[in-house]
Amino acid sequence: MELSAINDEQVEMLISDLLEQYGYDFTGYSRASLKRRISRLYSLDKALSFAEFRYRIYSDQAYFKRFVEQITVNVTEMFRDPVFFKTLRDVVLPKLGTYPFIRIWLAGCSTGEEAYSISIILKELNLLHKSLIYATDLNPAVLEKAAHGMFAMSQMKQYSENYILSGGTQDFSTYYTANYSLAKFDEELKQKIIFSTHNLVSDHSFNEFQLILCRNVLIYFERELQHNVLDLFDESLEDLGYLALGTKETVDFSRIANRYKRLPGHKIWRKVGHENM
Amino acid sequence: MKTCEAFIIGGSAGSLEVLLRVLSEVRSDLSFPIIIVVHRKHGADSLLPNLLASRTSLIVKEVDEKEKINAGTVYVAPSDYHLLIEQDRTFSLDYSEKINYSRPAIDATFQTAAEVYKKKLVCLLLSGSNADGVNGLKSVKAWGGQAVIQDPASAQVAYMPAQAKLHVEIDRILGIEDIAEFINLLSNQSYHE
Numbered sequence: 329m330e331l332s333a334i335n336d337e338q339v340e341m342l343i344s345d346l347l348e349q350y351g352y353d354f355t356g357y358s359r360a361s362l363k364r365r366i367s368r369l370y371s372l373d374k375a376l377s378f379a380e381f382r383y384r385i386y387s388d389q390a391y392f393k394r395f396v397e398q399i400t401v402n403v404t405e406m407f408r409d410p411v412f413f414k415t416l417r418d419v420v421l422p423k424l425g426t427y428p429f430i431r432i433w434l435a436g437c438s439t440g441e442e443a444y445s446i447s448i449i450l451k452e453l454n455l456l457h458k459s460l461i462y463a464t465d466l467n468p469a470v471l472e473k474a475a476h477g478m479f480a481m482s483q484m485k486q487y488s489e490n491y492i493l494s495g496g497t498q499d500f501s502t503y504y505t506a507n508y509s510l511a512k513f514d515e516e517l518k519q520k521i522i523f524s525t526h527n528l529v530s531d532h533s534f535n536e537f538q539l540i541l542c543r544n545v546l547i548y549f550e551r552e553l554q555h556n557v558l559d560l561f562d563e564s565l566e567d568l569g570y571l572a573l574g575t576k577e578t579v580d581f582s583r584i585a586n587r588y589k590r591l592p593g594h595k596i597w598r599k600v601g602h603e604n605m
Numbered sequence: 606m607k608t609c610e611a612f613i614i615g616g617s618a619g620s621l622e623v624l625l626r627v628l629s630e631v632r633s634d635l636s637f638p639i640i641i642v643v644h645r646k647h648g649a650d651s652l653l654p655n656l657l658a659s660r661t662s663l664i665v666k667e668v669d670e671k672e673k674i675n676a677g678t679v680y681v682a683p684s685d686y687h688l689l690i691e692q693d694r695t696f697s698l699d700y701s702e703k704i705n706y707s708r709p710a711i712d713a714t715f716q717t718a719a720e721v722y723k724k725k726l727v728c729l730l731l732s733g734s735n736a737d738g739v740n741g742l743k744s745v746k747a748w749g750g751q752a753v754i755q756d757p758a759s760a761q762v763a764y765m766p767a768q769a770k771l772h773v774e775i776d777r778i779l780g781i782e783d784i785a786e787f788i789n790l791l792s793n794q795s796y797h798e
Contacts, residue, residue: 331747
């Protein structure tokens with residue numbers, strides 16, 4: 329791919345088509361990544377011309393679904409950044425464990441690996457029975473995969489290592505049954521997970537939570553959209569609740585910054601509620 | 606005549622010593638940014654920028670997402686993200702699939718930078734053991750920028766620059782001792798192709 333299959337003007341045309349025809353708003357997305365994803369799909373599907381590619385997205389609902397699935401990044405793993413999950417296990421969730429009921433929002437959950445990771449920790453802390461994890465994504469196709477709770481066997485060695493580094497002490501393999509090339513995770517783990525579509529760009533707050541996780545989603549948004557999404561999280565988070573972002577993401581410089589206090593050394597902020605605390 | 610607006614260095618196995626030497630010899634009033642993308646182990650993010658900073662008086666920092674790209678600054682790609690360049694000369698990060706078994710992938714940075722800086726981009730590929738960066742250099746050439754490699758004969762691991770030499774029309778092949786001077790001469794002046 330020496331020259332991109334798709335140029336900047338064509339990216340803008342597609343973005344405007346998606347909004348007009350389907351109500352999917354990608355106008356606030358960072359362009360470099362989006363352009364790479366679209367060019368990749370264009371080459372992968374061997375489109376004959378841009379006009380044909382554009383027409384197909386515009387008029388073919390099934391292809392539109394594929395398009396959205398392919399241009400959004402759905403790479404994730406279980407217990408990614410083990411130190412982060414160790415902090416959830418050792419600090420955040422025990423604190424929330426004193427509440428009668430724990431509501432967690434995992435925004436941009438993709439194929440669900442993090443949702444099952446959190447469920448495992450909650451189970452080990454004896455908190456799963458009084459918890460509810462809302463795992464949302466804009467993309468229905470990944471949510472279907474997430475609900476199956478089946479991940480590639482080939483990943484299990486890595487996930488098991490991550491799990492141990494995150495403070496897990498059980499035999500990780502007891503959480504799934506091997507089924508040829510897939511590991512099927514225990515039904516119990518997903519009983520407290522609700523998978524549902526939610527678009528951070530256009531959908532509103534739908535509940536109040538004590539913990540919101542949204543890791544490596546904001547990086548795909550331009551600054552203004554990032555700030556709007558942080559406002560949405562702020563509206564959806566109880567006082568003294570926690571907000572967890574990705575390694576390279578921050579609430580600094582946003583409109584909500586002065587109501588949040590960072591856990592030193594971690595990308596986790598606590599809503600302290602008052603200005604200038 | 607054209608000026609250099611960004612200098613990007615990609616490296617893998619065997620590139621650290623070269624980077625340390627080059628940075629110690631690069632002038633401290635560079636008129637463009639140096640952007641470094643090296644394959645490294647996930648974690649311990651501040652170690653590499655700190656090590657590089659110890660060799661130069663230029664500001665060395667790990668990239669923050671959406672950060673504006675400034676001249677006279679050395680930027681280091683964070684581990685485990687692809688580093689992309691936006692048209693408005695800011696950085697963005699991407700956690701999509703590994704490319705050439707690598708994240709960050711040198712190709713991703715070279716390719717997005719090529720479309721932004723076009724003729725005002727110079728990309729240098731150092732020592733390494735896989736072919737990451739080769740497709741990126743092709744893009745750099747296609748958009749009119751300059752493709753430069755470390756002389757494979759001087760590289761600890763010759764494969765990466767050798768692959769580039771094989772597949773890309775390379776503008777300059779530099780020995781380790783000539784890299785800093787090459788960069789210094791690009792600074793603050795127009796140069797002939």
